[in-house]
Amino acid sequence: MNITVTLLLICxxxxxxxxxxxxxxxxxxxxxxxxxxxxxxxxxxxTMGAIALYTLTPFSFEAxxxxxxxxxxxxxxxxxxxxxxxxxxxxxxxxxLKPWRKEIDPDK
Amino acid sequence: xxxxxxxxxDDNQNRLAPKSQMPTKPGxxxxxxxxxxxxxxxxxxxxxxxxxxxxxxxxxxxxxSCLIVSFLSSDLLFPTALKPALIICWLRFVGYIPWLLYQIxxxxxHVFYLSLHPRMMELIDPxxxxxxxxxxGDIARTTFANSITLTPGTIxxxxxxxxxxxxxxxxxxxGQPLPGVMEAKIAKVFKE
Numbered sequence: 001m002n003i004t005v006t007l008l009l010i011c012x013x014x015x016x017x018x019x020x021x022x023x024x025x026x027x028x029x030x031x032x033x034x035x036x037x038x039x040x041x042x043x044x045x046x047t048m049g050a051i052a053l054y055t056l057t058p059f060s061f062e063a064x065x066x067x068x069x070x071x072x073x074x075x076x077x078x079x080x081x082x083x084x085x086x087x088x089x090x091x092x093x094x095x096x097l098k099p100w101r102k103e104i105d106p107d108k
Numbered sequence: 109x110x111x112x113x114x115x116x117x118d119d120n121q122n123r124l125a126p127k128s129q130m131p132t133k134p135g136x137x138x139x140x141x142x143x144x145x146x147x148x149x150x151x152x153x154x155x156x157x158x159x160x161x162x163x164x165x166x167x168x169x170x171x172x173s174c175l176i177v178s179f180l181s182s183d184l185l186f187p188t189a190l191k192p193a194l195i196i197c198w199l200r201f202v203g204y205i206p207w208l209l210y211q212i213x214x215x216x217x218h219v220f221y222l223s224l225h226p227r228m229m230e231l232i233d234p235x236x237x238x239x240x241x242x243x244x245g246d247i248a249r250t251t252f253a254n255s256i257t258l259t260p261g262t263i264x265x266x267x268x269x270x271x272x273x274x275x276x277x278x279x280x281x282x283g284q285p286l287p288g289v290m291e292a293k294i295a296k297v298f299k300e
Contacts (some may be wrong), residue, residue: 015220022223030276031234033263035223041258042216065160072157082257082264089265089276099234099276 005054012046015039028100029092037085041077048074143186147178150185200297201251207293208255215260222278233279241271241291248298255290 022035052067155170156162225231243249249271253264261278 015216018220018223022219025223026232027229028234030263031232031278033276034261034278035219037257037263038212038215038219039223041212042220062160065157068157069160079254082254085257086253086264089263093265093274099236101233101235 001053001057005050008046008050008053012043012050015043015046019043029097030089030099033085033089037081041081044077045074143182144178147182147185148174151177197298204293204297208258211255211259211290215258218260219278231279234276236265236274236276238272238274241273243271243291243295243298245298248294251297252291252294255294259290 016039019035019039022039023032026032026035048070052070055063055066055070057063151174152170155174156167159166159170161167222231241249241252243252249267253267253273256262256264256273256275263276265274265276267273
């Protein structure tokens with residue numbers, strides 16, 4: 001069980017790392033929101049799942065309640081993360097920031 | 109977004125007002141038993157999970173505060189009257205969630221691959237595409253917009269009151285399947 005939890009945690013942390021690298025590497029504000037908004041949900045879900053599994057291993061009623069709380073964190077992030085991403089990108093459009101386009105595009 | 113919500117909630121008020129027995133003055137709340145009880149049950153569930161204590165003192169505290177909260181804000185959580193159709197709609201929505209989770213997994217792997225790819229700049233071609241959606245309902249559109257944001261390579265930028273969606277895509281391929289399958293699925297969930 002410990003091995004499963006560790007593997008899941010490593011997986012989730014990999015997703016977080018990928019998200020951080022993506023935020024640095026993508027060219028502009030709008031495309032940076034793609035890794036910021038998405039990889040966090042995956043990383044969070046996997047790490048939270050791992051922690052919930054870890055708390056559940058000696059199964060008891062208290063452990064179940066703690067696990068439910070941890071799962072609720074993931075649920076709320078699933079609702080708020082796209083909304084927050086949308087709010088940020090909408091603020092960018094309202095402020096008049098032009099999206100980055102590829103310059104080398106012969107047919108445009 | 110705010111303007112959409114105010115318009116439709118006004119519509120709902122007008123539609124419901126003649127039917128209700130109690131005359132509603134502006135500023136006075138209609139009391140509806142169904143939403144009140146349901147809000148109370150949801151709040152009570154959350155209280156029990158979050159407090160995790162089962163002695164009489166904590167449970168009675170929770171009972172009182174759930175009563176107060178559900179009295180004040182049951183019309184916030186359920187702006188329309190509870191109809192069987194709405195509940196069936198929720199059940200269909202639960203059936204939509206596994207597909208959405210699968211799409212989210214795909215989205216994450218896609219962005220993960222992109223952000224670690226050594227020649228990332230050649231793969232991406234960010235652009236904003238605009239398309240009309242045939243979804244009419246408020247919740248249907250919100251669900252659609254949030255689902256777009258969660259699926260591979262796309263983020264919703266803006267939704268107008270006439271159902272025009274502006275979507276930021278990371279490359280051309282990810283913008284191709286929109287609206288497509290997802291809109292059909294959401295239309296099926298909300299019966300539109």
